[in-house]
Amino acid sequence: MTPLIEARGVSKRFRQHKRFPGLLGAFKTLVTTEYTEVTAVNDISFDIAAGEAVGYLGPNGAGKSTMIKMMTGILVPSDGTLSVLGRTPHLERMANARQIGVVFGQRSQLWWDLPLIDSFTLHQRIYDIPLTRYQDNLKRFSELLDLKPFLDRAVRQLSLGQRMRAEIVMSLLHDPKILFLDEPTIGLDVVAKDAVRRFLAEINRERGVTIILTTHDLQDIETICPRLIMVDHAKLIFDGQLGKLRSALGSARRLTLEFATDPGPVVLSTATLTNDDGLIKHYLLEREEVSLVQILSEVGSTRDLKDVALHEPNIEEVIRTFYQRRNTASATTP
Secondary structure (H helix, E strand, O other): OOOOOEEEEEEEEEEEEEEOOHHHHHHHHHOOOOOEEEEEEHHHEEEEEOOOOEEOOOOOOOOOOOOOOOOOOOOOOOOOEEEOEEEEEOOOOHHHHHHHHEOOOEEOOOOOOEEEHHHHHHHHHOOOOOOHHHHHHHHHHHHOOOHHHHHOEEEOOOHHHHHHHHHHHHHHHHOOOOOEEOOOOOOOOHHHHHHHHHHHHHHHHHHEEEEEEEOHHHHHHHHHOOOOEEOOOEEEEEEEEEEHHHHHHOOOOOEEEEEOOOOOOOOOOOOEEEEEEOOOOEEEEEOOOHHHHHHHHHHHHOOEEEEEEEOOOHHHHHHHHHHHHHHHHHHHHH
């Protein structure tokens, strides 16, 4: 099966005016014809199949938004080839636009002074969406994201969370095959974030919409995207399932033992003590094969054990560990 999105050796470089220090340097910067070249995306390749939900992750300046803009046809790659829905995005932007949806967290496609419903109506006419399909989609999405109470309110009067929910609904009204989301939960409160995440996961699952999501909020990835593409310094450093990343890093779990009376030091061969609070003791389990049965057997029945909690590493811990190990390896490489 042909992938919906194919990237082969894609790179993007930008030219910037060279900057000079000092007062005279500031004037020289204004009139200079000298440039420096910045590489935002460097030789990246991947395939994305129909129906996948992929998190595109990396630190600031790693090239995430640049890659999204190339996939949507806004920017042209400097090198390599990029195919979206069988087309070259920047050469066939109009054709692609009818089959993709785009949400940029910092930029709105809604009409600021008009009631929200008018923005949706204009979108229906621009995309020539059949009226029945438009009405069905609007009804369904409005229910899922609770838009009905403010459909007749001017966009400028909406909260950030309400606007973001409206942006996502608008991007889906024409039934796109691919939805590109660049920081869709930025600045939202906890309730709004949860509503957006649950909606996107449901749209991906029920309608098979392919989702490509860039975010700094790792809970977005945990909830929506089973696959991660990670970039750093413009280069691809990981592409695979979240479970594969966890396994590669050893799945360091945390163990908490709570006792009714202080048992004194409790040393376990299966776990490393990280913090001793008397009645509550915290451990780290480096080995994935260690089971809770083994731990309880080692603790024994003579101690007054009250409660046991085993914590799997969350995605933030996994990715932090990945970057730490990668940076350590880079620092020790001559």
